[in-house]
Amino acid sequence: MAPSIDTPLFVRGLSKSYRIGHVFQRRRPALEGLDLEVLRGEILGYVGPNGSGKTTTLKLLVGLLRSDRGEGWILGEPLAARGWRYRVGYLPEHPYLYDYLTPAEYLDYAGRLFGFSAARRRARARELLALVGLERSAGLPMRRFSKGMVQRAGLAQALLNDPELLILDEPMSGLDPIGRRLVRDLIAAQRKAGKTVLFSTHILSDAETLCDRVAVLRAGRLVKVGPLSELLQLDVAHVEVLASGIAASAPGLEAADRAEQVGDRLRLEVAEGRLGGVVAAVEAAGGRVLSVQPIRQSLEDYFYREMGTPSAGGTEAWGEG
Amino acid sequence: MIRLSRLIAVAANTFRETVRERVLYNLVFFAILMTLSGLLLGQLSIRQDEKILKDIGLASMDLFGTLIAVFIGTGLVSKEIERRSLYPLLAKPLGRGEFFLGKFAGLAFTLLVNLGVMTAGLYLTLVLTGRGADPVLLAAVYPLFLGFLLVVAFAMLFSTVSSSSALAAVFTVGVVVAGRFTDVIRNMRDVAPGVPPWAVDVLYSALPNFRNFDFKDRVAYGDAVPPDVLAWVTLYGVAYVAVVLAIGLASFRSRDFQ
Numbered sequence: 078m079a080p081s082i083d084t085p086l087f088v089r090g091l092s093k094s095y096r097i098g099h100v101f102q103r104r105r106p107a108l109e110g111l112d113l114e115v116l117r118g119e120i121l122g123y124v125g126p127n128g129s130g131k132t133t134t135l136k137l138l139v140g141l142l143r144s145d146r147g148e149g150w151i152l153g154e155p156l157a158a159r160g161w162r163y164r165v166g167y168l169p170e171h172p173y174l175y176d177y178l179t180p181a182e183y184l185d186y187a188g189r190l191f192g193f194s195a196a197r198r199r200a201r202a203r204e205l206l207a208l209v210g211l212e213r214s215a216g217l218p219m220r221r222f223s224k225g226m227v228q229r230a231g232l233a234q235a236l237l238n239d240p241e242l243l244i245l246d247e248p249m250s251g252l253d254p255i256g257r258r259l260v261r262d263l264i265a266a267q268r269k270a271g272k273t274v275l276f277s278t279h280i281l282s283d284a285e286t287l288c289d290r291v292a293v294l295r296a297g298r299l300v301k302v303g304p305l306s307e308l309l310q311l312d313v314a315h316v317e318v319l320a321s322g323i324a325a326s327a328p329g330l331e332a333a334d335r336a337e338q339v340g341d342r343l344r345l346e347v348a349e350g351r352l353g354g355v356v357a358a359v360e361a362a363g364g365r366v367l368s369v370q371p372i373r374q375s376l377e378d379y380f381y382r383e384m385g386t387p388s389a390g391g392t393e394a395w396g397e398g
Numbered sequence: 399m400i401r402l403s404r405l406i407a408v409a410a411n412t413f414r415e416t417v418r419e420r421v422l423y424n425l426v427f428f429a430i431l432m433t434l435s436g437l438l439l440g441q442l443s444i445r446q447d448e449k450i451l452k453d454i455g456l457a458s459m460d461l462f463g464t465l466i467a468v469f470i471g472t473g474l475v476s477k478e479i480e481r482r483s484l485y486p487l488l489a490k491p492l493g494r495g496e497f498f499l500g501k502f503a504g505l506a507f508t509l510l511v512n513l514g515v516m517t518a519g520l521y522l523t524l525v526l527t528g529r530g531a532d533p534v535l536l537a538a539v540y541p542l543f544l545g546f547l548l549v550v551a552f553a554m555l556f557s558t559v560s561s562s563s564a565l566a567a568v569f570t571v572g573v574v575v576a577g578r579f580t581d582v583i584r585n586m587r588d589v590a591p592g593v594p595p596w597a598v599d600v601l602y603s604a605l606p607n608f609r610n611f612d613f614k615d616r617v618a619y620g621d622a623v624p625p626d627v628l629a630w631v632t633l634y635g636v637a638y639v640a641v642v643l644a645i646g647l648a649s650f651r652s653r654d655f656q
Contacts, residue, residue, distance in 0.1 A: 095656065139489035141655040159491055167489035173481045175411070177418040189407035190490045234486055244489075 080150045085242045085273045086115035086138070091147035093133050107133045108297045111147065115242070115275050120268050122284035123277040124376070125294030131277040132170055134294070135246045139167045152241060163191060166240035170247045170277075172231035176220035180211055180230040183219070187234050205233040210259060224251040232260060243267055245276035249283050261287060281376040291376070293383070300383065308379055316352055318345040319367040320359045329358025346372065404492055405500040412474070412504020413511075421470060421508060424462045428516050431458055432523040439527075448529045449618050455520035456538055456614040460545075462516070463509055467546045468570050470508070471553025474501045476563035479655060494651045502554060502643060509546045513539060537623035538613040544635030545611035549574055551639045552606075555646035558653060577608035606638050 080087030091111040094104040108130040115121045123131050136142040138149065138156065151161040174183050181202045188198035206212045209229040219227060228251055235243060248264070249257045257280075264287055267274050278284050284291055285305065292302040301308060315334070320343045325336040332355050335346040343364070347355045352369070359366055416422070435454050439447035475498065478484040484497065517539050521531045552573050556566035576583070583605065586598045610631055613623050 136485075136655065139485075141485055141488060143652075143654060159493070162489065162491040165489070167486060169482060169485040169489075171482070172486060173483045174486070175415065175483055177415055178411075186407060186411050187487070187490060190404055190487065190492045192403065192491075231486065238490075 080114070080153065082153065083117045084114050084150075085117055085152050086113070086149070086275060088113045088138075088149040089147060091134070091137060091149055092145045093130075093137055093142060094145055106297050108137070111299055113292060113299065113302070115273055116290075117273055118268065118271055119289040120264060120274040120276070120287050122288035122291040123275060123294065124279070124281065124284050124291055124380075125277075125300075127279075128296075129294040130297040131294055132246055133297075135167075135169075135244055135275075135277060138244060139165075161242075163238060164241045166235035166238060166243045168231050168235040168243075168245045168248055170250065172227060174219055174227060174230055174234065176222075177218060179216050179218055180206055180222075180233065181215040183230065184234060184237060187237050191238050201237060205236055208236070208263070209233045225253055225256040228252055229256065229259070232263065236263075241272060243272060243274045243276070245274065247278060248276055249278060249280050257283070281380065285376045293380075305376070308376070314349055315372045316347055316349060316369055317372050318347055318352070318355060318359070318369050319343070320345065320364045321367055323359055323362050323364025327358065327362035327364065329354065329361065332358070342367065400493060400495050400499065404496045405503060408492070408497055408500025409503035409507060412501050413507050416466075416470060416505065416508040421466060422512060422515075424466070425512065425515050425519075428458055428462060429519055432519050436523045436527045447527075448524070451524060451527070451529070452520070452532075452535065452618040453614070455516070455523070456535070456542070456618065459513060459516045459520075459539065460542055460612075460614065463513055463542060463546045464549055464574060466509060466512065467505070467549035468553055468567060468574065470505055471550040472557045472563045472566040472570055474505060474550075474557065475554055475650065476557035476560075476566055480563070482655075485655065488655075495647055498554070498558075498647050498650045499643070502550060505550050506547055509550070510543060513543055513546070532617075532620065534617045534620060534622050537628065538617040540628065541611040541613055541631050541635070544631060544639075545608055547639050548606055548608070548611075548635055548642070551642040551646065555642050555649070558646050558649040573605065574608065577606045578612075580605055580607045580609060610634055 089112055091108060091113075092106070093108045094106045096102045097105050111130075111134060113134075123134065125131050133142065137144050138151065140156065144156075149156040152164050154161045174180075178186070184202040184205060185198045188201060193201065202215070203212070206215050209232055211226060211229055211233065214222070214226065219230060222230065228248070232245075232248060235245065243264075245264070248260050252260060261283060264274055264276065268289075276287075288305060290302060290304050291308060293300045293308075318333070321341060323330075323343055325338060325343055330336060330345065332351045333345040333347045337344045345355060356366055356369070432455065435451055439450055478501075487497065488494065517535070520535065525531055549570065553566060553570040556569040557563055560566045560569065580602060582589075583598065583602050586593055587595060616623060
């Protein structure tokens with residue numbers, strides 16, 4: 078089945094198992110029958126617990142692993158073809174970029190692999206190092222880089238060929254808040270430029286902030302794919318009221334289902350039908366309503382609801398993988 | 399299809415890596431060795447010291463070159479796998495064949511530069527100590543280089559099939575040592591009569607004979623090496639390198655990078 082032009086990444090029945098053991102070898106499935114489509118211009122978050130098969134999937138896509146079964150197309154070409162590699166960028170998890178090179182030298186080397194001219198390599202390196210905030214470290218060997226700086230250099234090499242499709246494995250891993258923000262902005266800018274992004278992450282808030290759709294993987298199987306709004310049910314029956322200058326014991330607040338003091342603020346969970354009464358009670362007691370918003374389930378809530386916590390009996394660990 | 403420009407890019411980077419990782423520092427030791435030899439041997443008779451100087455120079459070239467070929471060769475691919483530095487590269491339009499052969503070519507160039515500088519150093523020592531530049535020496539240097547290429551090919555083969563660079567180094571050293579003592583294997587029938595003759599024949603034929611690349615003694619005495627012998631050694635070396643590299647490449651191409 079050939080994919081449509083609006084599906085830069087199309088995978089059917091992709092499976093992979095690893096041999097384990099030395100003398101008595103057996104196979105442990107890492108990915109089973111993955112069907113996945115990434116649509117043009119979207120950011121698809123690939124999330125799941127440790128060992129769920131996220132990195133295996135991305136490695137299968139870029140050819141670092143050979144699949145047992147299944148087929149896939151990238152930008153209309155079969156996975157085994159080389160042509161799409163000119164139009165795709167890939168950032169591995171915890172990248173190691175030769176530490177004896179400067180980032181400018183690394184980008185120059187990578188540019189040669191794409192067949193870029195010397196002038197284009199120089200211009201692109203300058204442009205990308207500025208983009209990832211490394212222009213002042215362009216001449217430093219990467220052995221002197223922090224983990225976050227290496228990650229940013231890794232992102233620069235993934236963007237070198239101005240790719241139509243970006244495949245990023247844990248791009249925010251190891252970054253400080255400023256670095257994470259920078260990477261998040263870069264990914265968002267790719268979408269704005271009409272590019273497609275597939276990225277795996279264990280930081281659920283990043284997936285929530287960035288993704289148009291999320292694919293959830295567990296134990297090598299795809300559990301769910303869809304827009305976040307579908308995955309994260311909006312609990313419109315309840316709203317959250319944030320108030321200041323008032324105590325939970327104030328008259329009229331017993332109508333709230335839940336009252337919680339957060340610093341100098343009071344957080345109230347109120348059924349929609351009783352909202353008017355509670356707001357009036359806050360004002361009558363001399364308090365101030367700071368915000369009123371529907372209670373929305375987070376992606377993390379979804380994970381815990383659908384898959385349980387690690388302590389709830391799952392063998393998988395939450396986090397990277 | 400292997401594209402030469404990408405292969406050269408990988409080779410150039412491999413050469414740069416060996417230079418920056420200070421692999422060529424062995425040249426400093428060689429320079430010191432040559433200087434000391436030249437000074438100390440001045441006391442001996444002109445025929446004696448010339449032979450000793452050539453012996454020391456050629457043996458040092460052999461030793462340093464083999465050490466580089468084994469220890470850098472085994473790390474060429476395995477280090478890339480262990481550190482995962484090849485992941486972003488192989489996702490680009492770089493074929494596994496281009497990567498593998500590029501790494502080989504890069505180290506081959508390093509060895510060539512290393513050998514070239516040491517050869518120049520030996521000639522310089524001979525000339526400065528009044529002994530004259532003997533072109534026959536080159537007939538021993540060239541086969542040494544072929545031998546190094548074969549060591550690198552074996553090192554790369556073992557680094558693709560074994561799980562660690564240390565294990566690959568052990569295997570490579572084993573082949574190099576066994577290949578330098580193939581006469582012992584051939585005479586095993588006399589030394590260990592219990593070993594089946596067919597096993598001795600198989601072992602003797604399968605192992606590379608590194609003595610084929612060794613003309614050090616011959617040229618140290620000033621004997622020329624006939625061109626047909628050099629042509630045969632070239633054929634032997636190139637064919638052996640091609641077969642070992644082809645096996646290594648097949649293994650590298652089928653490998654999963656977990």
